[in-house]
Amino acid sequence: MAAAPAKSSVNWARIILYVLLVFFCIYYLLPLYVMVVNSLKPLSEITAGGMMALPQEWTIAPWLSAWSSAQVGVEATGLRPYFLNSILMVVPAVALSTLVGALNGYVLTKWAFRGSTIVFGLLLFGCFIPFQMVLIPMARMLGLMGLAGSVPGLIFVHFVYGIGFSTLYFRNYYAAFPTELVRAAQIDGAGFFRIFWRILLPSSGPIAVVCIIWQFTNIWNDFLFGASFSDFDSQPMTVALNNLVQSSTGVKEYNVHFAGAIMAALPTLLVYIVAGRYFVRGLMAGSVKG
């Protein structure tokens, strides 16, 4: 047993460190605090100048308004239909890009062909093409495919853009996956897809979580593609939120805007809270031999 530390060992450096950390923590959480309190008070309290104060009169009316009755587009529908648009866009786009990324990673590591490194390099290059560059060609493509201004069109755009990153994740993960397992499965009589479904995918949990979090946040938060390739009835949440805040008619209902902004941020927050601990674990996986 170690001896008890001397009585005078008050660690001032440590105390200062914690004070600083608590200060920064409050500083970073302040915007969230402002958003939450202001979304829960009547507009009159905000316009009276009490931005930082707790509500005198607690109300969820701004939330209800933002969700179902605020003026977003032409009609006063609230954010609800757009929230649904975003869900309809994000889920298939994330699922497709993750699955195809996994398949790409599998092929690039376990069934490498002549020029497979070049293919991988090009996919990687695709990750770093700025969004703005593809706007016009993509608009033309979507038009030709008959998907312009629709949710499936947005799914397609995000799916294609997501493949680069998801391939990168899975390729690096599968590169550390023992090739002998694939060979054993070959000898056992499993074919290309069976090996993928039965051997590779069940062992891909950590990297799949990383990929899903990454894709979900990016696609959910995307504004540019949403604004460029959607119609009034297929706009995602981010674009609708912008329309809500920017609408020029009537009084600016800050409390409703705050409520809408929190709504737009909630799903990504939820994904981080639920799957966040796998995120770091997955990022580390493959870097150290397991």
Added chain:
Amino acid sequence: MGFLDIKQATKSYGAVQVLHETDISIEEGEFLVLVGPSGCGKSTLLNMIAGLEDITSGEIAIRGNSMNGVKPADRNIAMVFQSYALYPNMTVSGNISFGMEMHGIEKSERAKRIAQVSDLLQINHLLDRKPGQLSGGQRQRVAMGRALVREPDVFLFDEPLSNLDAKLRVDMRTEIKKLHQKLGTTIVYVTHDQIEALTLSTRIAVMFGGYVQQLGTPKEIYDNPANMFVAGFMGSPSMNLFPAKVVSENGQPAAEVDLADGRKATIPFAKESLASSVGRDIILGIRPEAITDRDGADRNSQAVHVVEAPVEVTEPAGSDTFVVSQIGGKDVTGRFRADVAVNAGETFPFAFNMEKAVAFDPQSENRID
């Protein structure tokens, strides 16, 4: 025609030929060990038999059927890998039954065979565990179970014991040998460990540089190595190889060697056939156990010759004492009895059992008969 025929098989990666024309034919129930240092082509050859690597030219046939272009799954082979390659997401029984499932064998039959194999390998209590929860030896057994349950024509083992610790390796080696004797299966086994090769095999192919240097029974390989590589690679401690000159002594061929104190010694060969090589410089090969103290010499040998040689070092090893003398400029080790009274620096009688001596050509490094 044998059970497994490798005819003129080669393997090239681009311009690099990693396996040169190889001919090996083995009978049903044989235990062939491919042994050699890293990069000698032994694993490549095994993978070619498995169908995991294409054959560049030549042919591999099992039961007379050419396997060129046949998928691994359709060759009726099973393989045990160095890393065991157990599927981490499946239980032990899932691992064992996966191959049968892929081959469309019914569930009741699968359960029956799993029970048989797990009885045989004593892994019944492990069937519901995941590979991550098993020790190295247990994983090894499961990997063998997965191979056995397929009832294949040929078993392929790729350095299956090299990941185990020394004691377990010896135990598993015995078990593999027992299993082979019990089941009489045909096995091709790759290892870089020459002791594994000698103990397990019915025949050994010693490989180096993409060539099979020698194919033969363990005794042939050990007693009559085809060349200096095989002589040096097989056996531990390895065969003494030192320069000598063939001279004629009383009409008999003999080896003339230089001792460390400047004297020359002549040791008559047991074989008359070397008479045609009189006057030639050779490399004399003789194993440590054929150089002993006088009383430790093989009493059945007709050709034990004693040479008084200066002792350079003695290495007591418990069961034996290894005694080193410089002959022809090389360290030559003799295996003396443990309690022999010999000290470094003195001159001591070394008994050479020339029945066990072999001669090599210094240029071609091949054996001279």
